[in-house]
Amino acid sequence: MNIAIVEIPLKKNTVDEVVESLSFTMAEIKGKRRQPVIIFNQKLIGVRQRRLDILSILRKALLAEDMIQVYFQPIMDVQEGKPIAAEALMRLQDERMGIISPEEFIPLAEQAGLISMFSEIMLQKVCTFLKAHPTIQERLSHVSINIVAEDLAVWDVTCRLLDILSQRGVDAKKIGFEVTESMVLSSNPIVAKSWEALREVGVRFFLDDFGTGYANLESLVNLPFDTVKIDRSVVTNTTNNHELLSLIAGMLQRLGKEVIAEGIETSEQLEVVKSTKISFVQGFYYSKPLPPEEFLSWLEESPETMKV
Numbered sequence: 086m087n088i089a090i091v092e093i094p095l096k097k098n099t100v101d102e103v104v105e106s107l108s109f110t111m112a113e114i115k116g117k118r119r120q121p122v123i124i125f126n127q128k129l130i131g132v133r134q135r136r137l138d139i140l141s142i143l144r145k146a147l148l149a150e151d152m153i154q155v156y157f158q159p160i161m162d163v164q165e166g167k168p169i170a171a172e173a174l175m176r177l178q179d180e181r182m183g184i185i186s187p188e189e190f191i192p193l194a195e196q197a198g199l200i201s202m203f204s205e206i207m208l209q210k211v212c213t214f215l216k217a218h219p220t221i222q223e224r225l226s227h228v229s230i231n232i233v234a235e236d237l238a239v240w241d242v243t244c245r246l247l248d249i250l251s252q253r254g255v256d257a258k259k260i261g262f263e264v265t266e267s268m269v270l271s272s273n274p275i276v277a278k279s280w281e282a283l284r285e286v287g288v289r290f291f292l293d294d295f296g297t298g299y300a301n302l303e304s305l306v307n308l309p310f311d312t313v314k315i316d317r318s319v320v321t322n323t324t325n326n327h328e329l330l331s332l333i334a335g336m337l338q339r340l341g342k343e344v345i346a347e348g349i350e351t352s353e354q355l356e357v358v359k360s361t362k363i364s365f366v367q368g369f370y371y372s373k374p375l376p377p378e379e380f381l382s383w384l385e386e387s388p389e390t391m392k393v
Contacts, residue, residue, distance in 0.1 A: 087111065090124040109133045112196060139190050140197060142179045147202055152178050155210045156374035157228070159383070160345060160367045163359055167388045170226045172263070172367065173211045174374045175203065195233060201242045204232050208246060211260070212253035214377055222259050224384070227289055229261030234276065243279035250286060257287035263314065265293050291345075295319075296333055313337050317348020317368070320358065327357045334361040 089110035091103060110123050146152040154176040159168040177185040194200040207230050215222050236242055250257045262283065280290065290310040296319035315333060322329050330346075337344050346358045349368030358366055375383055 086121060088122045089113075090122065092124065106133070109136065136193060138182065139177075139185060140193050142177060142182065142185070143190060143194055143197065143199055143203075146177060147199065147206075150206055150210075153203065153206055153210070154178050154184075154376065155207065155214065156376055157380040158367060158374040159372050159380075159387075160365055161371050163355075163364060163366055165388070168225065168371075168384060169365065170228065170261075171380070172229045172231075172374075173207065174231070175207050195235065198235075200233055201236050201239065204230070204236045205242070205245055205249065208249050208260070209253070212249060212255045215255050215259060216253055218381065221381075221384070222256065225259075227259050227261045229263050229289070229291055231263045231293065233265070234273075237276045237279035237283075238273050240275055240279065243275075243282060247282065247286065250288070257283075258289070260287075261289040261291055261312075263291045263293040264310075294347075295337075296329075311341075312343040312345060314345045314347050314367075315363075320346050320348045320354055327361075330357065331361050334363050338362065 089107050091106045091110060093103065110129075113123050142152070156174045156176055157171045158174060160170040160172065161167065162169050175187055175191075177187075177190050179185065191200070194203055211228055211230060215228065221228075236246070250260065284290065289312070292310050292313045294316040295313045296316045315330070315337075319330050319333060334344055334346075343365070344363045345365040345367060346363045347367050349355055349358060349366045349370045351370060354368075355366065355370055372383055
């Protein structure tokens with residue numbers, strides 16, 4: 086059961102404001118499953134207003150795509166210490182509010198039904214970047230983009246993604262889609278059809294945030310992806326001397342999955358990952374997400390990337 090409580094009065098309320106407050110509070114509950122009761126009071130008014138401001142910025146960004154920025158974070162080979170791939174991460178830039186993190190705007194874009202349009206714009210921007218820098222395509226195995234279930238649950242969206250790949254002249258094998266564990270539980274037949282259509286042209290699929298509690302072993306064995314990204318919460322879990330990380334890594338390796346450990350921030354964490362024989366890592370220890378020009382400079386200064 087989820088319960089939303091709105092204290093009245095909140096200053097001077099209209100009926101619409103009360104209804105909007107209830108809607109906001111219910112959305113908060115759905116985003117925080119472990120908190121089934123939320124009381125909307127004076128303290129949450131500022132939070133609600135920021136959400137409304139960000140939603141307005143999202144709609145504006147769809148018309149002014151320069152507000153949508155792409156940052157790149159390298160994925161490193163553990164043994165060689167060399168970048169072998171990268172993840173493209175979306176940032177929202179507003180003149181008044183500055184850079185807004187995806188943790189804030191992605192859930193709002195999903196709730197408003199806008200997320201697929203942002204996924205398409207991200208794919209366009211990444212393809213344009215790769216097309217403008219062919220050496221990146223030679224040096225990195227792929228650049229991955231985060232997508233959500235809604236992107237693949239509508240066939241028209243999948244067709245537009247395929248059109249972008251075809252029209253931009255970028256080898257689809259250089260593009261990866263990262264999907265969350267919650268998405269792999271979807272039984273929507275359109276998702277399976279979309280997944281297969283994208284794989285046929287060469288797009289790679291990665292299971293993201295593994296270890297956060299959604300995926301079951303059947304999905305892990307049967308779904309057509311070769312690479313699993315272990316969530317940072319597993320990497321930073323020191324219980325029993327990182328036994329959880331060791332167990333998960335061993336299971337994935339026995340299943341024949343390539344493994345990437347996320348959230349590596351210290352040399353100690355890197356050594357623990359190496360001891361589990363995980364092949365690849367990603368995190369602030371090597372580099373934070375960088376805007377395109379800084380990422381290119383970082384690559385130039387890094388050890389020569391392995392040919393792939």
